[in-house]
Amino acid sequence: MAARSCTIPGNPDIAGVGVRIAIYVQTLLCFFPAFWALFDGKVSQGELDAAENQATTNLVLAFAILISSIVQAQTLGLTNYHASIVLNMSWLNNTNAFIYFLLYIQHKSQAGVRGRVAPTWRAWVQHIRELAVSVVHPGTAKAHPTSAGSDPELGHTDGVASIRNGVERTQLKDIDDIQGNEDYARTGAKLLVKRFVLLLGSLHLSLMASLGLWLWSNIRTFGEGQDTANDCAAKHALLAILGRHVPFASEALRIVSLAIYAIFLVPGVNLLLPIVVFLGFYHLHQVVPIPKVAGSERTPDSYIRRSRFWFWIRRASNTIVQRWAILPPCIGLLFLLAINLVFIIDIELALKQNAGLQSKDESEWGFGQILAMLLLFMPLRDLAETVLARRMKQRQKDLDMGLIGAINSKDRSMVLTWIARGANPKAKLEGDISPMHIACHFDDLDVIRTLLEAGADPNVKDGHRRDTYMVDSDNTNCLRLLNRVEKGSIGLKSDILSVMYWRTDTPV
The missing domain is CATH 1.25.40.20 (Ankyrin repeat-containing domain)
Structure with missing residues (x-):
């Protein structure tokens, strides 16, 4: 009964069922074209561009929710309880950037791709360093050619120097320097446009981390004019962490949250942790020996025919062996999918647990919920375009x-x-x-x-x-x-x- 002595004002534009459904659907939809792109064993440039378009659309919508929440917290007032829901949904929205980056790693590590980058720690550290140099100080990118050879992202091309020798190279040296400086001056801008989704994802992580640090620095004083509701949530609200209920005012939860959001605060740097995790999957893939095809000469046919169960086991095993090269990105996608499902379950458990604290207007369908459902048409359109393009x-x-x-x-x-x-x-x-x-x-x-x-x-x-x-x-x-x-x-x-x-x- 003590929990019902106070009430948290409803905010259907954030925690409404329409907004939640829209975010859940668009988050889960982004996995479909990613798995489909990996089905044939490689990620083409067209599939990478399609993933970028879909991720960009979802991240723009994610920015709208995050920015509106920050503005509302500073003006009309946003409760700490709803701010925590916004943060959980922001993690879901940022999955789009992580999926794109996973496909980007797979695409760049494939044989036959210009500027191929081996899926190793050293190669990607070198590649990221050269990308950073090209963006921050384009003039020096020319002095650090990538070890992979020609890389259109860095403005490197093969065969240009080989057709010039002797007198021609001497005569054209000054012209090349002038033209080269102009080309490399545009390289940074081209990179930002070409990999715009990574820039959006990094900025979204930084903005989300800023809101998280603001919230968890002191949950009772968060926002403007919501001290009573914040105090009610701090005393009685429970959050769901990995399916378990944790008090909103838990000091351990506060310390862990501050540490996590501090890691993702700096733009660009906040992408390093996903890079390390994804490259870790590739490292394990290189260490683990490649399995053999089931049903070889050492496997008697009579043993395989004993039951349909062993037939399907052999068939699944052979499928894994034939697509062994795409195992790291598939594991990465399954890892991201599991994290998203955990966030969705935790959000719903928290809302159900704290239903007694929330006012009845939480379930009202207003402009925000209807708009969120209508905007769901955009990722559905991108998905349809991806399917048609693949056909x-x-x-x-x-x-x-x-x-x-x-x-x-x-x-x-x-x-x-x-x-x-x-x-x-x-x-x-x-x-x-x-x-x-x-x-x-x-x-x-x-x-x-x-x-x-x-x-x-x-x-x-x-x-x-x-x-x-x-x-x-x-x-x-x-x-x-x-x-x-x-x-x-x-x-x-x-x-x-x-x-x-x-x-x-x-x-x-």
């Missing part, structure tokens, strides 16, 4: 694989058919291999000509470097045809006759 990507991949099959079979009519259906003659396969690579490998001049007429790039490349020497050593005729196309003479009648003569493989 289109899969269709394009199927068309490109059909084109590769036609090139392998040296069937010019099928090559034309697949191109007419929408296959991309400039497609890049695993290892950065293009259809032109394969056509040159098979010495099929008809297919090469068809690809060139369809718009294929005549500059045959291996990775991110020109590799005409490989074409020259394998097939001089293919190289000649590519050079003619590059000069714009493929449409001439003499070019057709040259192709006929080249089939005889006459020496150059």
Whole structure:
């Protein structure tokens, strides 16, 4: 009965069921495209951009809730009890930045990515240091090339210095210095725009930490004009921590909260702890030996067939082995998902436990709750765009694989058919291999000509470097045809006759 002697004023715009549902749904929705991106074993640039768009949308909404709460605490008044709910929901909202950063680590650590960064402590410390130098002092970024080679994020490109030597390099040195300084002066701004979600996430963490330090410095004097409600919450309210009820005025809870929010106060630095945790998953992944595929020669088939249970165990084991490379980000996503579920359960347990302290207007549907539900359309739209884009990507991949099959079979009519259906003659396969690579490998001049007429790039490349020497050593005729196309003479009648003569493989 003592607990009912005082009342905490309701605040449906913060603790209302509509606001809570909107935040819970948009937080859990961000995991769906993340797991989907990892399903095929790698994170493409398009999937990373889609995750960035969704995370940016959710973080903008999170900023609105956090800023409005701080303004309300300084003007109209916000109780310490509702401030604690805002902090818990802010942790949920910031999950978007953590998910994006986890996908970013996986993308940068993949083979074949420009500026690849190995998933090791030393490599990422070096990469983060170079990113910081590029943002804070762009002029020095040029003096610290990344060990991974070309990195478009830092403004580094391969092959530029290799085409200049002797007199050319001396004559262009001054021009390069001037142009280089201008380019690197823009590198910092480009990085902030390119990885805007990381900037938003870091600033959101700092703003959340500021509110947390303000609240837990003294929960009784928090805000303006709410001393009575704050005192009521401090005496009678209970918070849920990992499912257990803890008094709001607990001194141990206050000390731990101050320490946690102090860690996340400084922008940029507050991302170091998630980095350490995520890289820890990669470190464990490198230490643990790669398991073998179940059902090998040492496993009798009769043992596997004894029950369906062992069949599904073997199938699940083989799936894990085949996707062993994406195990660290999957563990990271499951770790974040578990933390989010804990926060959601703790928020609901605290609201249920303290229902007797709150006024009845907590459940009223006002402008804030309706607006929160309507804004849920934005992350749903981003999710729908991600699903549609992935379906289109899969269709394009199927068309490109059909084109590769036609090139392998040296069937010019099928090559034309697949191109007419929408296959991309400039497609890049695993290892950065293009259809032109394969056509040159098979010495099929008809297919090469068809690809060139369809718009294929005549500059045959291996990775991110020109590799005409490989074409020259394998097939001089293919190289000649590519050079003619590059000069714009493929449409001439003499070019057709040259192709006929080249089939005889006459020496150059």
